[in-house]
Amino acid sequence: MPALVLLGAQWGDEGKGKATDLLGGSVDYVVRYQGGNNAGHTVVVGDQKYALHLLPSGILSPGCTPVIGNGVVVDPAVLLSELSGLNERGVDTSKLLVSGNAHLITPYNITVDKVTERFLGKRKIGTTGRGIGPTYADKINRTGIRVQDLFDESILLQKVEAALDFKNQVLAKLYNHRAVVAEQVVEEMLGYADQIKGYVADTTLILNDAIDEGKVVLFEGGQGTLLDVDHGTYPFVTSSNPTAGGACTGAGVGPTKINRVIGILKAYTTRVGAGPFPTELFDKDGEALRTIGGERGVTTGRDRRCGWFDAVIARYATRVNGLTDFFLTKLDVLTGWEQIPVCVAYEVDGKRVEELPHNQSDFHHAKPVYEMLPGWSEDITKAKTFAELPKNAQAYVKALEDMSGAPISAIGVGPGRDETIQINSFLD
Numbered sequence: 001m002p003a004l005v006l007l008g009a010q011w012g013d014e015g016k017g018k019a020t021d022l023l024g025g026s027v028d029y030v031v032r033y034q035g036g037n038n039a040g041h042t043v044v045v046g047d048q049k050y051a052l053h054l055l056p057s058g059i060l061s062p063g064c065t066p067v068i069g070n071g072v073v074v075d076p077a078v079l080l081s082e083l084s085g086l087n088e089r090g091v092d093t094s095k096l097l098v099s100g101n102a103h104l105i106t107p108y109n110i111t112v113d114k115v116t117e118r119f120l121g122k123r124k125i126g127t128t129g130r131g132i133g134p135t136y137a138d139k140i141n142r143t144g145i146r147v148q149d150l151f152d153e154s155i156l157l158q159k160v161e162a163a164l165d166f167k168n169q170v171l172a173k174l175y176n177h178r179a180v181v182a183e184q185v186v187e188e189m190l191g192y193a194d195q196i197k198g199y200v201a202d203t204t205l206i207l208n209d210a211i212d213e214g215k216v217v218l219f220e221g222g223q224g225t226l227l228d229v230d231h232g233t234y235p236f237v238t239s240s241n242p243t244a245g246g247a248c249t250g251a252g253v254g255p256t257k258i259n260r261v262i263g264i265l266k267a268y269t270t271r272v273g274a275g276p277f278p279t280e281l282f283d284k285d286g287e288a289l290r291t292i293g294g295e296r297g298v299t300t301g302r303d304r305r306c307g308w309f310d311a312v313i314a315r316y317a318t319r320v321n322g323l324t325d326f327f328l329t330k331l332d333v334l335t336g337w338e339q340i341p342v343c344v345a346y347e348v349d350g351k352r353v354e355e356l357p358h359n360q361s362d363f364h365h366a367k368p369v370y371e372m373l374p375g376w377s378e379d380i381t382k383a384k385t386f387a388e389l390p391k392n393a394q395a396y397v398k399a400l401e402d403m404s405g406a407p408i409s410a411i412g413v414g415p416g417r418d419e420t421i422q423i424n425s426f427l428d
């Protein structure tokens with residue numbers, strides 16, 4: 001089983017970090033293929049809690065080589081501070097590989113992210129303010145700066161000047177912001193070059209060779225399916241492709257090499273930032289999910305919006321990612337509800353629809369159609385097998401599986417590595 005993709009099936013924060021870390025001990029490479037430090041992945045190992053933003057969660061497993069693929073956007077200051085933070089806690093990060101083709105988040109990309117959001121006012125996306133969108137915009141616009149540019153001062157200056165030519169006009173004339181000085185940007189970026197150089201590698205070559213040799217490679221998505229710039233709730237999305245196809249472009253590996261695609265699925269739903277969310281709750285149940293589930297953003301500290309499980313979204317994730325398995329997380333959070341509503345379909349303009357509406361306005365107006373499933377009150381955090389779960393918890397999982405279109409192969413019953421029920425191995 002050489003190559004697997006692990007990705008978010010909802011709006012992010014499904015527990016991808018925990019799932020990746022769990023597999024980390026059995027895989028040779030863990031690869032981030034898109035996004036940047038907008039991600040916040042929490043990993044709990046024993047009594048230690050780690051919050052990773054840019055680095056792949058596999059970095060915490062000693063035998064595993066962490067890779068930042070070409071599709072990632074890299075803030076060099078964040079990269080270095082995250083590495084030194086882990087080193088101070090005794091984590092060996094020396095194996096890290098960074099693609100020379102990955103794009104760099106520059107200080108002016110962060111400025112543009114913030115001023116754009118400010119000017120959008122109440123129409124803002126609610127970005128993480130990390131410069132993600134503007135960096136991807138520069139990449140597509142062919143004015144981006146890549147990791148490899150750090151090692152050629154004159155090229156770096158030319159590229160930064162080219163990027164700023166237009167941007168400074170916009171910043172000064174439209175946003176009333178002072179112009180950015182190219183030389184200052186270059187000086188700051190060059191200050192990171194020596195520390196980053198040792199990690200830079202032809203990651204596409206290394207990963208393809210590894211797969212050909214039968215090594216196990218895990219592609220770890222940031223964000224989630226509904227935040228995908230093509231398949232998500234546009235424009236309330238991030239600017240990359242967290243969906244499975246993103247692993248191919250973002251790491252330079254062909255689709256024929258990928259054997260398994262695992263969707264991480266929370267037993268209820270959360271979202272951070274603006275945008276439609278049919279099952280969102282504004283009552284005491286929503287507050288309870290937030291409190292019991294600890295639903296506060298790892299990156300921005302914002303409270304997450306919370307709602308019931310949405311099977312329409314899960315089915316959509318199965319479709320656009322070609323999911324082979326689900327990893328259902330945070331089942332323990334639902335302990336204590338007498339009945340648990342599950343959204344099985346939407347009502348749009350008085351009609352029942354089973355699939356995600358193709359039209360944006362329809363999705364914004366979609367009303368959830370709920371089915372009530374019986375809850376359970378027993379503590380499930382110590383359960384190690386499916387049979388040890390209370391009957392109603394088993395029935396909840398089975399119902400979600402039937403509605404979602406792919407087998408649930410693992411269940412999270414707590415944040416720790418060992419608080420997991422493995423039903424089918426991901427590595428067969």
Ligand code: GDP
Nearest residue numbers: 013014015016017040041042330412413414415
């Ligand atoms: P990611 O962005 O997908 O990696 O997810 P986050 O780390 O942002 O958010 C998931 C949160 O849920 C983290 O605090 C995890 O420690 C926690 N978590 C993951 N799986 C479980 C689980 O099965 N049960 C509980 N109670 N917490 C979990």
Ligand code: IMO
Nearest residue numbers: 012013038039040126127128222223238272273
């Ligand atoms: P992980 O990997 C949840 C959301 C932001 C905003 C939108 C665009 O931890 O699941 P961006 O800064 O990317 O331009 O913001 O996307 N967002 C996330 N929401 N989890 C994440 O990452 C997210 N990364 C971005 O809140 O709505």
Ligand code: MG
Nearest residue numbers: 013040041298
């Ligand atoms: Mg997160």
